[in-house]
Amino acid sequence: MENLAVTTIFIPLLGALLTLLAPKGSAKWVAQLFAGLATISVLALASSFHSSGVESVTYSILALDQIQLFGLTVDKISTLITAAVVVIGLLIAMFSLGYMSDGNREHPHEAAPRYYALLLAFIGAMAGLVLSSTILGQLLFFEVTGICSWALIGYYQSESSKKSALKALTITHVASIGLFIAAAMLLIETGTFELTALAQLSMESKTVVFLGILLAAWGKSAQLPLHVWLPDAMAAPTPISAYLHAASMVKVGVYIFARAILSAGEVPEIIGVVGVVGAIITMIYGFVMYLPQMDMKRLLAYSTITQLAYIFLALSLSVFGSSLALESGIAYIFNHAFAKTLFFLVAGALSYSCGTRMLPKLKGIVKGSPLLAVAFCVAALAITGVPPFNGFFSKFPLFVAGFELTSVHSWLMPILLLALVESVASFGWIMYWFGKSVIGEPSEAVSTMKPLPPVMSAVLVVLIIMSLCSSFIAANWIG
Structure with missing residues (x-):
């Protein structure tokens, strides 16, 4: 070894x-x-x-x-x-x-x-x-x-x-x-x-x-x-x-x-407190900042800041004695890597095919490229934590661990409720752009899009599969 x-x-x-x-x-x-x-x-x-x-x-x-x-x-x-x-x-x-x-x-x-x-x-x-x-x-x-x-x-x-x-x-x-x-x-x-x-x-x-x-x-x-x-x-x-x-x-x-x-x-509990507070502030800030974004990559950048805050939240909760929170944080690192890579590469594929990644210029992707439409959908559902995609199996145990800890650390309750609201709101906002960009009659950029090279399509297919399977790999590996 x-x-x-x-x-x-x-x-x-x-x-x-x-x-x-x-x-x-x-x-x-x-x-x-x-x-x-x-x-x-x-x-x-x-x-x-x-x-x-x-x-x-x-x-x-x-x-x-x-x-x-x-x-x-x-x-x-x-x-x-x-x-x-x-x-x-x-x-x-x-x-x-x-x-x-x-x-x-x-x-x-x-x-x-x-x-x-x-x-x-x-x-x-x-x-x-x-x-x-x-x-x-x-x-x-x-x-x-x-x-x-x-x-x-x-x-x-x-x-x-x-x-x-x-x-x-x-x-x-x-x-x-x-x-x-x-x-x-x-x-x-x-x-x-x-x-x-x-x-x-x-x-x-x-x-x-x-x-x-x-x-x-x-x-x-x-x-x-x-x-x-x-x-x-x-x-x-x-x-x-x-x-x-x-x-x-x-x-x-x-x-x-x-x-x-x-x-x-x-680990000193003060580290958990600092980590939790820093995570929830960053999480809310990241969500607010990606609301006005029209450039798909910048939206994903602020989404990444928010998702990383969830990982810090999980790891910081583990300081208070929750092994489930620690396992959730580790699994989150693994699962998010595949889901967010898929989302970024969808943006790259749209740039390659349509000549733009500006969301208002993209409409009717499903008619121009069913693969990109599926990849967009899977990535959106995975990073926002919708079952059966990998993000759910990271986020759900995080909330379970957090709410279990509130019986001893009651101050965690409002923080977890804020995180829950952010999770639902981010799902709504990402799906809003999914509806605007993927469904409907193709825009000019989409109607003239060129096909993806086979190697790019193959990579997207692998990441779609991993966005479904990575959580099971992580769970079995961590034990």
Whole structure:
């Protein structure tokens, strides 16, 4: 398993280097090869872990004078999330074969080798962060993802995209100060960077460390007041928006928070209070902000901010002793990655076919492309938590856990009721745009839409299936 874990990280990083050196015409195929090999590796890792029968195993990679610097943890959570990150990375690389071409009506552009190289580097960095057993390892890959996202958001090299990329890099880098503080405190107090050492800290030290981790998590996962970079980051190519802002970069924050909770044993209740309050404020703000959006990608950006707040809410509720809330938060990370990736790629497919992703210009999609209509519907129902789609099986246990906790923590009741109202309202608003865009006589943009390349259609079909099935995978895997 150690070799497979290391391979899963380094195959995409090696592929990034080779892709960058490859001729322009060959780079995209080199990228497909290495994204495919990384997927085989991570699935082999998950299979090996499952067949081993162990609960968790940690491998030491680099130590200095008994101080553990870097290591890898293979357990149910890390294998589940790494599989999602790598598999979706492959799907994004495949989708890009069609999208990043001269046939794209909105952005006719043949991708440069650096596009695929940066995507592979991001896949490797995400795998490294998720599998890391030390806070120093998390910090290293945290910064690598920041650099890759800066380059990918600014890929088109327009003035607006470069400003958006710099904003994302600056805010997430400032947020990383919290992780630096947490790493320093952990080393000073325990003499190691191992995440399991969090359990050895006093409650006062844990509070400082967790506040640092929360700061970093809020920055990466676009929570108030560090959210402002995410809507502007939609300047990136749409497949990149799908990967960074549905499956990978924004999941860094919630993952490091979840991993800290899993490692720390008892967590100070003040962290749960801060997390819950921050989540509900961000949730309501995100909902209000996506109401006026006409650009489908910006609407999805604010929707992502709101959905991430649900994950923070679940993880913060787990601090009060609810294992169901923790499992809900982990499953939410996994399920939301597939559903929101599907929604972003629907926006990308509409851009490719119709030349626009502006919702008022899109009408009658079902007559122009039944596949896109089905994908739009499935994505909308999945992210708003309608059964039998995957979002329901993340959101429902969250509310069950939350309302169970109100018997002891009555102050949670109004917060959960607000979250419930937001959930219903977001369903109504998304379905409003579904009715306006999908049903009816085709608009001019839809009536002249061009067919999707088979590879783009195939990726949408896979994500539609996963939006139905991923919750069962997560439930069986987590146990």
